[in-house]
Amino acid sequence: MGNGTVQPVEVRCFSFLKKICDERKWAFPHYFRLDRECSARELAEKLDLPLDLIEAVFINGLAMPMDDGQVKPGDRVGFVPPGTPGPYRALLGMVKGKE
Template sequence: MSSVIHLRAFMDLADTFRKKNWSNPKEVEVQGEITGLELLALLGLPEEMVEVIFVNGKAFTPPLAVLTGGDRVALAPPGVPGPYRVLLGFKKMEG
């Protein structure tokens, strides 16, 4: 069964979305449950471009993120400045 996730991109990844003429947020159709790495492959984004995937406000490394339709998802690249790392929950990140 397919459904849609609502995907946002931050910092350099937002530039990548613009270059690809993608909206931000972008609706992405997924089949059932997928991992963060499967999402990146679906989007054609290299894993090294994404440090954190937020799923419904909780931070995960790409291999540990699990997504299903209806989720609110955000991608953050490596290099997010220190204070923002704390505010966004990188310090409490799963994995």
């Protein structure tokens, strides 16, 4: 990585977001060249994914709201749509406990 090459971002989409990627004939995972750090929202926009169909994002295995995520070249990113059943939301880290 110190040789000046930019590592692509590894992108996965789930549920009906995956259907969009399949229609575009993207591989699973899809590799996207990202030259600089950006927000997860910016990445979704660059990929022309429908923002209203994204509830959460995984970045390198950590789930968070899309607006909280920062993506760097070489990261692994997964976009999760709304509608994930309740127990799975907690297991995936999409729900925070009471503070």
